[in-house]
Amino acid sequence: MLRHMLVARGIDDEAVRLQNQGRVDLWLSCRGQEAAQVASAMAIGDAATIFPSYRDHAVAVVRGIDGVGLVAQWAGRTFCGWNPRRHRFFPYTLVVAAQTLHAVGYAIGRRLQDRAETVVVYLGDGATSEGDVSEAMNLAAVESAPVLFVVQNNGWAISKPSHEQMLTSIATRARGFGITSWTVPDDDPDDTYLQCLTARRHVESTGTPALIEIQTTRTAGHSSSDAHTVYRDRDELAAAASRDPVLRYRQRLHDAGLVDDPWLDDVAHDVAAQSRAMVEAFGR
Template identity: 45%
Template sequence: MSTTFDSSAPEGAEPYLQVIAPDGTRRPCPELDQWVQDLDAPALEKLYIDMACIRRLDNEGTALQRQGELGLWAPLLGQEAAQIGSGRALEHEDFIFPSYREHGVAYCRGVDPHDLLRMWRGAAPSGWNPYEVNIANQQIVIGAQTLHAAGYAMGLKFDGSSAAAITYFGDGATSQGDVSEAMVFAASYQAPLVFFCQNNHWAISEPVSTQSVGYIADRAKGFGLATWRVDGNDVIAVMAATRAALAHVRTGSGPAFIEAVTYRMGAHTTADDPTRYRDALELEQWAAKDPLDRIAAHLDTLGTDLGELKERTATATNDMAAGLREAITTMPEPSVDDLFSNVYSHSHPWLEEQRENYADYLAGFAEETEARS
């Protein structure tokens, strides 16, 4: 059965479910342990490498934006465990509806670096074909993807599918009407949908305390959703909660809600300056809960050769960086005609008329230039 933190818990206990403490210590967690019994040391090493890869991906994305290669980038630094833990818990047929920060979830789905960067460079209105990787394109409109996910999950139920849907959003999005409406529809139709909130404590410059006077997961209870509130910097806890939530929705028991309590260590986007609204001490406190350091410390207790693991990690992250750099240098610039491509699945007379009118408009500039010369 799902659970959230009991306010009567002993003083000093974390207000969320946790499997691995920040110092790497394994803690018993009856609600989650059963869901991760298969995770041995080699499996944990893979999760560590995954998190290191998306941290490198994120660093490269920020650097590429600073170098003028990308128009914008939404950093995920600090949220690696939330994205990898949940992303690796999904089955291939499950469909994902992300926001704009889920680069790590896209990585889990095998999205090509070219496709991941295409939208952020402004080379295309969207990055990839959703049906090739079972993940929708990144959504910029806050919370809109939750309604898309609810509709898709309702379709899964009507079709009798065994697949589930999952949608990602931040703490700030829970103040949007779309998210509440999506939970109403999902609950009313008992749709197989997992709502995954990455509570990174900041909705741009607004702290989560402004967004909600209580736990965000408790909001979902009011809609009748099964809820889990977990340590979002604990990759094992996140994976366990996601597996539990998916098992719940697959049985026809209705939608589920996960609040992964994490922290956005970087800026909201590369257009943001978090030093103007965030206390450096808060940043320091969360740095001590780093998801990569935590799992490395735990692996050390299991006898893992950390030196050898870090060598393998360096190879993987360097390959990741090389792929991103290659993507930028070989990505074709969009043509004018690309503005009208893939707007509809088939040719549309109204769109073709716009294409012709715009071509005539551009041709007018060429004629004017020729006349002047």
């Protein structure tokens, strides 16, 4: 998990630099959400088909997609920088929440083809304010579609705080559709992994949907076109940065003797190679 988190952070940082240089048109950073994304993706494993939103770069990294593939769309080179079938990772969906309907429809379709498979869809807290998500959850529930909804609740839909979007939690709302659900704080990647594993096993063993709401914090703005310090409290942002999940996990594993400096150097070498490839592909 730590390797994937560090690689995702490196790709994100390089994408931000390329955007600042005008080489990439737009970038939506996942900075701070790496633990939520990597832990959930590792728990989900390789077999399920994933329908991502537009910010799930660390999930993509777990699925073997590299920085060049991830940034290609945002540099206007392609509609999708990877092979969705080979990676079992569908193209990013920028129409907020639409991927939830794609996921449920896909799961039902695969069952009709006698090729039932577990499907996972990633979405944000703001997406749950869209009617599409209510339709998707209800359809998944009544059709017993094996879909795991993974919600990253970072507390914001651009500048709209979660508490102005809903009066109860997303996990509670899922139960209203008859969907089993859990809420997990993503402070600890190991806990998130275990909770997501429970959710995955529920979907696999019952063939019914489930929802996991991961409470996370993004320390970057909504996009490279956003000035989030206009609407976010600076002290809260500074506190979040000091609890950075990537740095804390690295420190914890290092202190426990689970990773050492040569291992970290090896990961840094991978990160540098990805950065060079991205600069080569988009930097001129």
